[in-house]
Amino acid sequence: MLGIGIWFNKKVKSNKDYFIAKGKLGPATIGFSFSATQMSGSTYMGAVGAERLLGYNLIPSSIASASAPWFAYILVGDRMRKVANRVKSITVADIFEARYYSKYVGLTSTIIMLIAFIPMIAAQFKAAGNTFEVLIGLPYWMGLIVFGGVVIFYTILGGMLAVAWNDLINGIFMIVGFAILTPIAVKAAGGFAGMHQQYAQINPNGISLTGIMPTIWVLSAFVVWGFFQIGGSPSCVTRFLIPEDDKTLKTALVYSIGVQSFVYLTSAMIAISGAVLTPNLERSDLTVPVMISQLFPPLIGAIIIAAIIAAMMSTIDSILLVTSSLVVENIYISFIGKTTDRKKGLKIARYVTFLIGLLGLIVAIKPPAAILWIVTMSFSLMAAAFTFPLLLGLWWPRATKEGGLAGMIGGSISSIFWYVVGYMKYNTFDNWVWGIWPALFGAFISLVLVVIVSKLTSPPPNDVIDIFFDDIIVRK
């Protein structure tokens, strides 16, 4: 990992190279990077643990998560790529700024993303420190420093080039890890049919698509984890700004959908077999590590543990880089420094990446409870704020800056409101009124606001229409 950072250090010549490596990555690196960013270490730990408890009630979420690249690449990917080439975008906030012809729309999207991302960096570091503690036996603080140090170092040196290539390697590790674990675990649990027969006895409601969780929760999860990744994962959709041509992006989709389908399909089988093989396990998130210790010799176990750590790295490096890009491009360069010097921009980018990484590490030593609450809400916050302003901004010429701004602010506030209403009723942020996900509630309000406010305000100027919709609108 460090070697990749050092290798790409000399190839990075400007802040644009550093943040998006424009035109310098092929389809495999873009596709794997999109997927490895979306699937964190939690895919191996927390998600497998949850699937073990909820069984097939959680499977609609899994297949929805696997379908996320299909929605994202087709609905926003190709148009973002075209527009990014025209307006020289480096961040998703640049796309918002250009489409909604207002620096303040760009700034609003930046602030919402920073509110979600900065605590997420600390939380990801914390999860990594805990994982090192459990899997390798390192003290928490030492795991934090080793993991954080490696990720921050290679991200500072190589920027997006290092991040994407590391994501490719980490993605291959993830596939190899699950490819080794799945057949052996299923066989040890009594084969495919036998495993399900035993699981039905342990968890009778988990052997159908509903039963443990309310039906509306399962339905909401099915919609949220696929379609709403468009807005909920800006660190993933940033990958659409990298390629210069259509073919690279389309081929990248093949990699992303293949990787994610494989990982989510096999993770379900691992979770079910894990429940059968380790029925008395108290901490469900330790299903995979315990199975590894039971089923494999240390060398193979080490490969799978490396895959778990690799998955964590792939998520955090992307969030770190996208957070730095927002601070540098959409706050510092847009409002404070206004530098066009490429070398100075690169220097600032590296300093900011270091400072944000360091801040994340310091907060991760003992994160306050509020940070963990924000992390719980961050996906819904961004999905509600950005999905429809981005989608309609790219496909509906009539969307105006007032509509976009109302959609972002209204969507984010509504999703938080829905969390608070749920908290007041159930005393937890994990249960929501009628089982409706806050992302869904907030996004609905956002959609209504974008459409109504846009209809009530003046249409966008012609130069914006020309840049964004020259292939849709033919002027007389």
Add this chain to the structure above:
Amino acid sequence: MPFVSITLMIIFLIGGMLVILIKWPQGPANLDWGIWILAYFGYAYIIAASLFYVKKGK
């Protein structure tokens, strides 16, 4: 606009929700047919739909 892909997405979303809502008879390997359709054949559907878009661009 990729109308065919958008249609396939709508079929996936609405069809998937119907599969979740319907009570299905028992199928092979101790799983009901709803699980087979959504949790196993569903992956084949999204992969095939993605490949269709990559080939045809529609």
